[in-house]
Amino acid sequence: MAVFTPVSLEDLGPWMQQFPLGKALGIKGIASGIENSNFFINTEAGEFVLTIFENLSFEQLPFYLKLMRHLADHGVLVPAPIANDQGELVVALHGKPAAIVSKLEGKSQMEPQAVHCAAVGNMLARMHLAAQDFSIRQPNLRSLDWWHLTTPKVLPFLSDDLQHLLRAEVHFQDAFDSTPIYRALPNGPVHADLFRNNVMFDGERLTGFFDFYFAGCDTWIFDVAVTVNDWCIDVATGVLDEERALALLNAYHAVRPFTKEEGIAWQPMLRAAALRFWLSRLYDFYQPRDAEMLTPHDPTHFERILRLRESGRVPALPIN
Numbered sequence: 001m002a003v004f005t006p007v008s009l010e011d012l013g014p015w016m017q018q019f020p021l022g023k024a025l026g027i028k029g030i031a032s033g034i035e036n037s038n039f040f041i042n043t044e045a046g047e048f049v050l051t052i053f054e055n056l057s058f059e060q061l062p063f064y065l066k067l068m069r070h071l072a073d074h075g076v077l078v079p080a081p082i083a084n085d086q087g088e089l090v091v092a093l094h095g096k097p098a099a100i101v102s103k104l105e106g107k108s109q110m111e112p113q114a115v116h117c118a119a120v121g122n123m124l125a126r127m128h129l130a131a132q133d134f135s136i137r138q139p140n141l142r143s144l145d146w147w148h149l150t151t152p153k154v155l156p157f158l159s160d161d162l163q164h165l166l167r168a169e170v171h172f173q174d175a176f177d178s179t180p181i182y183r184a185l186p187n188g189p190v191h192a193d194l195f196r197n198n199v200m201f202d203g204e205r206l207t208g209f210f211d212f213y214f215a216g217c218d219t220w221i222f223d224v225a226v227t228v229n230d231w232c233i234d235v236a237t238g239v240l241d242e243e244r245a246l247a248l249l250n251a252y253h254a255v256r257p258f259t260k261e262e263g264i265a266w267q268p269m270l271r272a273a274a275l276r277f278w279l280s281r282l283y284d285f286y287q288p289r290d291a292e293m294l295t296p297h298d299p300t301h302f303e304r305i306l307r308l309r310e311s312g313r314v315p316a317l318p319i320n
């Protein structure tokens with residue numbers, strides 16, 4: 001991720017005294033990612049990740065951090081948030097909300113094989129089930145309402161053809177959202193951004209999901225669609241790779257069987273998942289924020305995926 005709010009070791013020293021991690025020994029900004037300011041911090045208790053939240057408020061953050069804690073307590077592999085001496089998980093740093101979480105082992109698998117996709121499908125289903133009884137409810141903040149708010153902000157920058165594609169897809173999703181099929185979809189807290197760069201692997205062993213800061217309550221099948229649209233494609237073209245898609249879907253289904261309604265919603269949700277990231281990438285592209293380090297994401301990648309999911313054949317869900 002980019003560093004929007006710089007933090008020095010001198011800033012960190014006094015602030016860290018409230019955490020049970022000993023002295024801060026080093027801090028290093030992390031250049032990947034686009035939403036928050038992230039740092040690896042080295043302390044007397046080991047290595048951790050410090051995040052300064054650039055868009056989320058003190059009121060919104062307990063949902064994400066307590067969700068991570070809840071998932072960790074239920075055996076889902078995620079970073080553990082560290083509480084300060086007052087038991088708080090979110091504490092101000094440079095006037096913004098900040099949190100420290102444990103550092104996961106391993107690295108992201110950017111060229112996944114079927115075995116990695118199966119591990120992700122299995123853990124994703126376990127995550128959905130484990131989050132069912134999480135008591136805080138917060139909607140997915142990048143869902144239909146956000147699409148409606150954001151579309152007019154990017155339309156002026158787009159060609160006629162792209163304007164048409166965007167308007168038509170939002171219209172399609174509006175219509176689908178009001179169907180009985182949509183209303184019957186199982187839902188709960190979802191990750192909503194489970195891309196390859198938000199999962200760690202040590203070889204073929206999945207060591208954790210992270211970056212829960214787009215999580216919210218939404219349909220489980222939307223979460224599966226977001227995941228498949230990133231893990232199970234040929235990255236250059238966006239075409240779905242059937243072997244990897246089936247590995248992920250079968251592993252998910254073995255833990256939490258898909259419903260008949262999800263089978264019907266599958267293609268519309270693959271489209272919704274493509275629209276969601278096309279729109280956010282367009283917004284970030286045309287309305288960039290200041291950052292010390294910033295790696296912009298390419299909107300055309302998701303424009304291509306959206307067109308493919310609208311017109312192409314997609315592997316059916318394994319429904320019993």
Ligand SMILES: Nc1ncnc2c1ncn2[C@@H]1O[C@H](COP(=O)(O)OP(=O)(O)O)[C@@H](O)[C@H]1O
Nearest residue numbers: 001030032033034035036049079102103104211
């Ligand atoms: N808990 C963690 N353990 C290990 N590495 C992490 C952890 N959290 C973040 N990172 C590293 O920081 C990078 C950026 O984090 P990310 O949460 O994706 O940023 P952003 O919120 O801006 O999208 C990740 O790609 C990963 O390398």
Ligand SMILES: N[C@@H](CCOP(=O)(O)O)C(=O)O
Nearest residue numbers: 033034035193195211277297
């Ligand atoms: N995954 C999204 C952007 C969010 O960035 P992340 O680093 O938090 O995953 C995209 O690829 O557009």
